[in-house]
Amino acid sequence: MGATLHDGGCTFRVWAPHADAVAVKVWPAAAPVTAVLARDTAEGYGNACWSAFVPGVVAGTDYRYVVTDGARTTEHVDPVALSVVYPNWSPATRDDSDARGVVTGQAFVWASPFQAPGWRELVIYQLHVGTFAMGVPGGATTVSHLIGQLPYLQDLGVNAIQILPFTEFGSALSLGYNSVLPYAVERDYGTPDDVKRLVDAAHAHGLAVLVDVVYNHVNVDDGGRLLPYSLFAFDGWAPASNPCGIFFYGGDEMATPWGAPRPDYGRPEVRRWLRDNALLWLEEYRADGLRFDSTKCIRRRQGPCGDQCCGGDIGVGRNYGWELMQEITDAVEARQPWKITIAEDLDGDAALTARTSAGGAGFDAQWDASLGGAVRAALTQPDAAKVDLDAVAQAITGPLGSDPFARVIYVESHDEAKARRLPDAIAPGDAEGWHARKKSMLAAGVVFTAPGIPMLFQGYELLDWRPWSDVVPMDWSRAGRFAGHRRFHRDLIRARTNADGRTRGLCGSSVSVIGANPDTKVLAYHRWDQGAGADDVVVIANFSGTTFPSYQVGLPYPGTWYVRINSDASVYSDAGDFAATHCFDCVADLVAWDARPWSAAFGLGPYALVVLSR
Known part of the structure; x- marks a missing residue:
């Protein structure tokens, strides 16, 4: 699917089952050229596709599909476009009405062979592209600028970076969880080749790269404004019961607490679209693993519990969300079994990491907030007599089944850091004082010496206490001011990875x-x-x-x-x-x-x- 370059031109293929006609508009020069697509078949999509070979198209060419359904003709960005441009956009107008996909080539030359660390030695550092390097003098919010900070992470001793989502979003700034086009690299962060350069450089510094993917919803709007380049009503089919069209659910399966609409996992073609997206990051971009956002909202409807998906299964008689997860993990297991798949579910359900042959979802690991939660509770308890050591001890031994490395453990993730960072929760008004420093070290120490895959969120090792958001950059001055705090975390990570051969x-x-x-x-x-x-x-x-x-x-x-x-x-x-x-x-x-x-x-x-x- 998408735009595939060949000698002399490019084949364009798109899924549009209800369309009466489809064309592709390309911009080899200032004036566009339009080519008509013919009905076609594609593996996983049946005979509901349209395709054409267009001569003369090269890498860097802009394109957009023109879809006709009855009397309605609309233009759309390719659902699998890897890059998007906005020719009319400016900071003043923010005009995205002329959005186009970009044909990308295969010219990138990889320079760094890499073998990811074993899961028993894995130590993850979670970071956000838009804020991690922003605080560096002259810093920018691009994946390329992250490369300059890789030596810092290498010296800290972590051996994997988990990057918050960096696919195309509609807002000016974002945490990354409001993706509009799941295949496209966010334009403000860089290009597909920039992401490859980051992965290659990370590998050269001994760092695995884990990509955060969001399949529980795909945005079509920004603050209520329908985005013209979204997948909304892509091929014209948009009945009142399902106004968002072929890629999405309607009715009570459409909404999630994190946004809407939810992809229609009941359609094999949509499941294939998402499965192929997961494989893209692992194979085309050579990422070393995937973290799946809110798998609970892939497998369950939104329920009465507010900000959680606690309703019934997705699907009638079959849990199509569960099937999607199984299809993705089976594909990874068949093609690159050494790459890790991690579910963020937070229900402590061992079925998430059970093999698909036993009915499980097939993930290799899942986030476990129980240990971090017990440690935080103990260290923020103002009454020493009420500190619950038994809760900490029980969480250390792990509730998720027999394999302790089937869980990712942490004191803070981006979610906790958004709400309130631990030093401030420990000592409000004195978040850099003795209690905050001592207890923050103890919290990390317990998590990093417990069984599981430990994770740090950016800035924890520098005692960052400010509530985090997409406008709060890393304060790199803290690396000097809190060198001792950072040294503790470096020594702790070395012990956790047995870097000195003694632990x-x-x-x-x-x-x-x-x-x-x-x-x-x-x-x-x-x-x-x-x-x-x-x-x-x-x-x-x-x-x-x-x-x-x-x-x-x-x-x-x-x-x-x-x-x-x-x-x-x-x-x-x-x-x-x-x-x-x-x-x-x-x-x-x-x-x-x-x-x-x-x-x-x-x-x-x-x-x-x-x-x-x-």
């Missing part, structure tokens, strides 16, 4: 809670991969403001246990106000403690995290 247990799937003391508010847990004393790690987290000069902890094995991280260390304080509680390497004694045969005593600072290994 392999954090890459393992096993965890056992050693103790969750309701009186001291100290939580300890054991992590291992192969175990048997070979790669074991013990984590001690003090959720209290008390300093313990000598805190006894049960240990799984004898021998010397070395302190790999102590968040109370002075090097992590940017104000010289950490206690630097002495926490030394210790030899385990044959003294039973916490139901373990060995134990040792360690110094434990207030709100401190200590990571030990043999």
Whole structure:
């Protein structure tokens, strides 16, 4: 489908089942040329397509379809256009009435062979194109400008970036979740080749790239203004029961809390359109995985619960949204099984990551907010006696089934950062003070040492406390002002990825809670991969403001246990106000403690995290 270049010209093919005639208008020069398309067939679309070969068309040529249905003739941007231009647009007029697709070529030369890290070592950094590089002097809101910040991420130690959606949206600024044309790169962010250059550069810096895709709705308007380049009533068919046309549902299946309309998953052609979009990012752009926005709103109708999709299944007798997800994950599994698919569902439903052969949706992982939520609740609880360590311990062990790497865990995602960032929630009015710094480190420390795939949202490592939006750029001055805070997160990530070869247990799937003391508010847990004393790690987290000069902890094995991280260390304080509680390497004694045969005593600072290994 779409515009396919050949020697001497281009084939245009489009799905328009109700059209009486279709033509393509191309702009090889100032004046357009129109070519008539003939009825055609295409895999997945049956005989409802139209196509024609147009000689003389080259990469960079603008084009638009002219669709006739009865007495109605309208012009439309290609539903699979990879790039869009607006010849009449200016900042003053914002005239998008003459929107056109752009024929794109295959001339990009990839320079960086890449093997993504294994999912056990994966550490994700979630970022937004329009704000991540904006704060750099001379910074811009383009994917190309992101390339200049890749060394920063490489040095931080993350090995994957998850980019908020960057496909064409109708508003001047956006978080990315109001896409109008899911195949087209947002014009203000760059071109398809710019995205490829970003992916290639990320790979050269050892960073996998995960693309955030939105299939629960596709916008056709901007603040109530119908966008002339949207897919609204694409081929003229738009009955009162389904005014948005062939790509979308009508009735009570049309709306979602995040926008409307919802794609019509009941149509095999629409499912194919979305499936091929997912494969485009993985194959044409060489992305290393996909994050699927609000899969709950793909599989369920909007319900009475307000901002969630808690109604019935999408479809009558069949859940077509579920089938869409299965078709996409099956296609990825068949073609590039090493690439990760992640669902943002937030219902904790293990069926999302069950294999499709067992009736599951087939995702490799799903977002799990339970651990981050329990940690945030504990660290923002003003009454120390009410800190619920059991909730944190239960969330560490994971509710989503037997595979801990089937969940992505985090303190903040873009959603939490929009509402209220953790440092401000911890210490309102003093979000850069001692409590905010100590507790923010502890929160990240617990999440990054628990089983799962950890994720940071941009700026967390710099103690950014401002509510985030698409007009709040990264404050890069904080990289110097909070160098100690950043250093802690760098060291934490190195421990999580076993970069120094001493904390392999954090890459393992096993965890056992050693103790969750309701009186001291100290939580300890054991992590291992192969175990048997070979790669074991013990984590001690003090959720209290008390300093313990000598805190006894049960240990799984004898021998010397070395302190790999102590968040109370002075090097992590940017104000010289950490206690630097002495926490030394210790030899385990044959003294039973916490139901373990060995134990040792360690110094434990207030709100401190200590990571030990043999």
